[in-house]
Each structure stands twice: as structure tokens, then as C-alpha cells.
Amino acid sequence: MSDDARSLLLGFVFTGVVLALAVMAMIWTASRPPLKGKDCSDRIANGEHASFVAFFQDPADHGALLRSIEDCAR
Numbered sequence: 642m643s644d645d646a647r648s649l650l651l652g653f654v655f656t657g658v659v660l661a662l663a664v665m666a667m668i669w670t671a672s673r674p675p676l677k678g679k680d681c682s683d684r685i686a687n688g689e690h691a692s693f694v695a696f697f698q699d700p701a702d703h704g705a706l707l708r709s710i711e712d713c714a715r
Contacts, residue, residue, distance in 0.1 A: 642650075
């Protein structure tokens with residue numbers, strides 16, 4: 642077997658393994674129960690900011706963010 646054919650075969654095998662791992666990860670993720678829902682993300686954002694970027698720009702709200710994340714994780 643030539644070096645080019647061996648490299649091509651090795652590339653195909655590596656690509657196949659990576660794609661198989663990606664598919665397994667997607668299947669595993671889909672089988673997990675969904676997150677607690679939109680109410681947690683609303684509490685995290687406090688309904689005051691249109692985006693997380695704006696939320697992170699206000700240092701006073703960082704403590705509220707951490708509390709909300711901990712509450713939603715339970």
C-alpha cells in the first residue's frame with residue numbers, strides 16, 4: 642500500500658470516528674431531560690435586559706445572576 646493510500650485511509654478512519662462521536666453526543670444530549678424551562682432564563686435576566694450582553698455590563702446584577710443560576714440548577 643502506498644503512502645498516499647495509507648494517509649487517505651487513515652484520514653477517512655479518523656473522520657469516521659469523529660463523526661461517530663459527534664452523532665453519539667447528539668443522541669446522548671437529545672435523550673437528556675430538558676432544562677427547567679424559560680422561567681429560569683427569565684429569572685436570570687430579571688426581565689430587565691434585552692440580552693445577556695447588556696446584563697453582563699451592569700456589575701450590580703452579577704450577584705443576582707449567580708443566585709438565579711444556582712436556583713435554576715436545583
